[in-house]
Structures are given as structure tokens and as C-alpha cells.
Amino acid sequence: MPAAITIADDAASIQDFPIRGCRSRPSNAGQAVTDPPLSGSEGRASPPEGGIVKSWLGTLGGCIHGVLKKEAPLIDRTGLAEFLRARREALQPEDVGLPRGFRRRTSGLRREEVAALCHMSVDYYARLERQRGPQPSEQMLASIAQGLHLSRLERDHLFRLAGQQPPTSGVVSEHISPGLLRVLDRLDDTPAEIVTELGETLKQSTLGVALTGDTTSFKGPERSLGYRWFTDLATRRFYAPDQHAFLSRMFVSGLREVLTLRGPDSRAAHLADLLLDRSEEFRRLWADHEVGVRPDQVKRFVHPEVGALELHCQHLVDPGHAHSLLVYTAVPGSESHEKLRLLAAIAASLSH
Numbered sequence: 001m002p003a004a005i006t007i008a009d010d011a012a013s014i015q016d017f018p019i020r021g022c023r024s025r026p027s028n029a030g031q032a033v034t035d036p037p038l039s040g041s042e043g044r045a046s047p048p049e050g051g052i053v054k055s056w057l058g059t060l061g062g063c064i065h066g067v068l069k070k071e072a073p074l075i076d077r078t079g080l081a082e083f084l085r086a087r088r089e090a091l092q093p094e095d096v097g098l099p100r101g102f103r104r105r106t107s108g109l110r111r112e113e114v115a116a117l118c119h120m121s122v123d124y125y126a127r128l129e130r131q132r133g134p135q136p137s138e139q140m141l142a143s144i145a146q147g148l149h150l151s152r153l154e155r156d157h158l159f160r161l162a163g164q165q166p167p168t169s170g171v172v173s174e175h176i177s178p179g180l181l182r183v184l185d186r187l188d189d190t191p192a193e194i195v196t197e198l199g200e201t202l203k204q205s206t207l208g209v210a211l212t213g214d215t216t217s218f219k220g221p222e223r224s225l226g227y228r229w230f231t232d233l234a235t236r237r238f239y240a241p242d243q244h245a246f247l248s249r250m251f252v253s254g255l256r257e258v259l260t261l262r263g264p265d266s267r268a269a270h271l272a273d274l275l276l277d278r279s280e281e282f283r284r285l286w287a288d289h290e291v292g293v294r295p296d297q298v299k300r301f302v303h304p305e306v307g308a309l310e311l312h313c314q315h316l317v318d319p320g321h322a323h324s325l326l327v328y329t330a331v332p333g334s335e336s337h338e339k340l341r342l343l344a345a346i347a348a349s350l351s352h
Helices: 011-015 052-068 077-090 111-117 122-129 138-147 152-161 178-185 206-212 225-231 233-238 241-262 267-278 280-286 335-351
Strands: 192-196 201-204 298-303 307-318 323-329
Touching (some): 077 122, 077 152, 111 138, 138 152, 178 323, 192 206, 201 206, 206 298, 225 233, 225 241, 241 267, 241 280, 267 280
Antiparallel strands (some): 192 201, 192 323, 298 307
């Protein structure tokens, strides 16, 4: 173990222990360094304001900070630009649910189409392909990875090219697999959504937004439908009143099962703690320790414009990501089927 360095009460003591990365007093080769001017009857240098020890402690602290400071990873701008361009050109409009049109000259998707899929400006995305612009944040990179339908390995490669650490690998992830996205992109005439095991909506079809509103815009714990169910009673207006008690039990049961699966340090445990603190109904149901409550195959919605709908819900599970694709359909010829067609017409009129 190296001997401890004692900070003496004069500058010469510390100068004998140079620290890499710190500036020493300038000198010329073969010439002595000129000491500070002397003052006082004893010929000692005047101490800086606050004392010599305080002054050198500040210098030493600044040097150590410089040595220990971690350099930000560098962006491989050329590699990033080439990778984005290659992935954009490999995607076809049909792969992401877009019409091809008659005057398409671009090989693959246009920049403006990718920018819309990634929820960013065309200028921002174009600068990345031109090796310009600021370093993309982790949130921006996640949006790009999702918009370009990257696999998990491709997403991690994108993060490294941009000088960012890829998200931690694991079962729980918000990155939707390209296969599940391709299925959703083809469901433009059907209400559908991709959700996490905590009921957080990651993406919706156009008719899915028309049915329940844009549920991807929530932040924090409010992203979970189960959380909103107990903390914002307006959430319940989209569901038949006689189903509310059952749905409350189902949300509590589901959260308990996810907490048991993921452990006491999981996001599920955090949600449970928040709800135990904020909802009397949740506390009462949580105390029952009920598990195994599963949703009915037929869901009864109440839409503010078209009224009551009975829709069959089909699940497509992606176990590798703990995501579910929920698809809502109506029996052909039924009243709910006609209401879905009306809802699609309303949604189309609002989009123009």
C-alpha cells in the first residue's frame, strides 16, 4: 500500500508529488523556476487568501476530478449514417403499413416516412444520415430502433454506433420485435394494440386510437392501465359499468402475479407500493391475495360517439419480450360490427 501523502503548510511539499493531468508551474529546460515574490521580515511567500492548505486542497481536488472524469463515448458518425441509410433502404412501405404510391423513386422508405415512424423531425433524422447534428439521446435512439423495425441485436448496434450504452438485456423490454410490429402494421382496419405485462400501451393501430384514445402518451406510472384504473376514475368510462368490479379484481390479480414473477425490486413492486398508498379500493382487493383472474374473451366497451360495443379480444404473445398484441374484432353482421365501421369512418374523417 503506498504511503499517505501529508499536505504540508507550504507549496514546495506538494510540488514534489506531481499528478498526471495537472498543470505544473511553467519552466524552461535548464532554468530554475522563479519562486513567488517574498514579503515579510522572515522572507516567506505570502499565502493565498484562505491559506496555503486550502489553496492546494482545491488544486488537488481539481486534478483528481480531471483524472477520474469519464470521457463521453465517441459517435461513429460515418458508421451511424451508413447503418441508418442501409436499414431505411431495406424497409419497404408495405413492411410498415404505408401505401407504395405510383411515383416512388426511392429504394425503400423516404426520410420523411422514417422520421414520422420515429416521431421526430425530418431535419433531425436527415442530419444523422449526413453525419451531422448532436449526439442522439437514448430516448431518440429507442424511437429510431422502433421506427426502423430493428431487431434487438440491431438496436444494440445502433446504440453503440451513437456512443450510447445499449439497454440492459432481459425479458422485460419496451423494444417491440419486428415480427410483432409487422402484424400490427397490417391491422389498419381493426382496433389493436401492443402492451407490456403491466398494461402499458407501446403502440396502437389507427382504429385502436379511435376506440380508446391515444394511450401511448402517458408518462411515469400513469402509462399502466391498471394504475390509471385506480387513480383516475375517468379511465373507466370506456368500459361497461357492470364490468368495473370484475376488472378491478383482474388488474390487482395480474399485478400480484407479475410482482411475484419479477421480484421485490421490479417496476411491478413499485406500482403496487404506489397504489397501496393512493387507492383504498386497491388496498382492500390486494389484501385478498387473489390470483388467476383472467379477462373475458368478449370485452364490452362504451364509446362516447358510437355507444356500446361487444368485441372479441385475441392475444398474440411474444414471450421473448413479455409483450402481447391485443386484437379486437366484432362478429360480422352484428350491431358492434356496424359500429366499428362507423368508428373507422369517423377516424378517417379526423385524419384528413
